[in-house]
Amino acid sequence: MKPYIICHMVSSVDGKIDGAALSSVMADGEYEATGSKLKGDAWICGRTTMQQHFAQKKPFVSVSKKPAGPRPVFVAHRAKSYAISVDTLGKLRWSGGDLDGDHLICVVSEKAPEDYLDMLRQKGISYVVAGKSSVDLRKAVDQLGKYFGIRTLLLEGGGHINGAFLQAGLVDELSLLVVPGIDGRHDIAAVFDGLSQAKKKAVPLRLKSLERRRGDTLWLRYEVARSKRAQIRGLLPP
Ligand SMILES: NC(=O)c1ccc[n+]([C@@H]2O[C@H](COP(=O)([O-])OP(=O)(O)OC[C@H]3O[C@@H](n4cnc5c(N)ncnc54)[C@H](OP(=O)(O)O)[C@@H]3O)[C@@H](O)[C@H]2O)c1
Incomplete structure (x- = not known):
């Protein structure tokens, strides 16, 4: 029942996601244009x-x-x-x-x-x-699939809800627009934020595609690698 979940985000080259700061270095409409290619039947965001x-x-x-x-x-x-x-x-x-x-x-x-x-x-x-x-995010997405027929869910931020989905092992793919700008502020959320301090290893990804877009923006698509080895080493929940 679980929908396929693609996290679709815009970030500075240092991984920060403050939309107001990024709008000055981002070509208009790129987030929506790339998002529509993902063919989601729903999008989801955190409370903030x-x-x-x-x-x-x-x-x-x-x-x-x-x-x-x-x-x-x-x-x-x-x-x-x-x-x-x-x-x-x-x-x-x-x-x-x-x-x-x-x-x-x-x-x-x-x-x-x-x-x-x-x-x-x-x-x-x-x-x-x-x-x-x-x-309970896992239960919630199962219910969204079962009762609403959602098959492809776009996870559209911010960083803390993305982090919680990732930590729960629910993210299948990352669609990331990296815009040509540096934020550099400490207290601005990153694409994935708030994960447990105990998690000391990066979640491995596999590059699916890479495209240069308008205004020197890069569109990166990665699959979350769910290899048996990653699960055994505790990088991902089974
Ligand atoms: N660049 C981009 O593509 C992009 C996209 C979206 C947002 N943004 C930016 O991201 C910033 C906000 O991000 P954020 O990380 O502060 O907030 P957020 O991820 O939007 O929301 C976090 C909130 O969601 C609620 N939540 C419910 N269940 C949760 C769970 N299991 N785990 C974590 N949170 C849960 C919590 O509030 P409760 O406890 O009250 O429920 C939590 O404080 C804004 O500046 C926004 O503009 C950027």
Whole structure:
């Protein structure tokens, strides 16, 4: 049931992902043009990215403050393409179930308040509840495949949700646009961030393709190498 997951990102040559900083060195439309070649039927982002770019400014405030607990998947309707948020506690406020033409699905944990789920249902927004106190990403993506028919999922950042997907062994491919610029700031997220300090070895990748794009941008596509040897050496979960 698990969709094929491609992490699609833009970064500076030093691996930083602050979109505002990178826009000055990036050719317009390259992220979207390369992304459309990946033929995803859904895209997914972490709460911070959704808050910055897509959700309403003010967060949701629960009246009941009662955690929802385990709940069945709510399918408001099936669609050709989906936008998905990963929001552990149900903080993001949405105006409706459509995000730039994609049907919205909110992935939350059992700690999200029940009145948050009520609000989603009233607005025609689908949801998946997976994990007790944090989102169980493996369970969530299995449910996305099973209930919504998602086959190719584009993981579109930011760095911390990408890191969590990678650490869970869920990333199949990386599609990376390296733009001709250096960021260099310490506190800016990297393409994959927040992985456990205990993980001291790089996750091995295999180059699939390399293309020079407009404005001296490089489009790199890598497969995550899931060799038996990598698993035995503890580089990747089985
Ligand atoms: N260059 C690019 O291609 C690109 C693409 C996208 C974003 N960005 C940039 O990336 C920056 C934001 O990145 P970010 O790394 O700070 O945030 P992020 O990855 O967008 O979101 C992280 C948040 O997602 C939620 N989350 C839910 N389940 C999680 C899990 N299992 N593991 C980790 N997080 C989980 C957590 O918030 P809760 O605990 O509240 O749920 C967490 O704080 C922004 O500056 C944005 O513009 C760049």
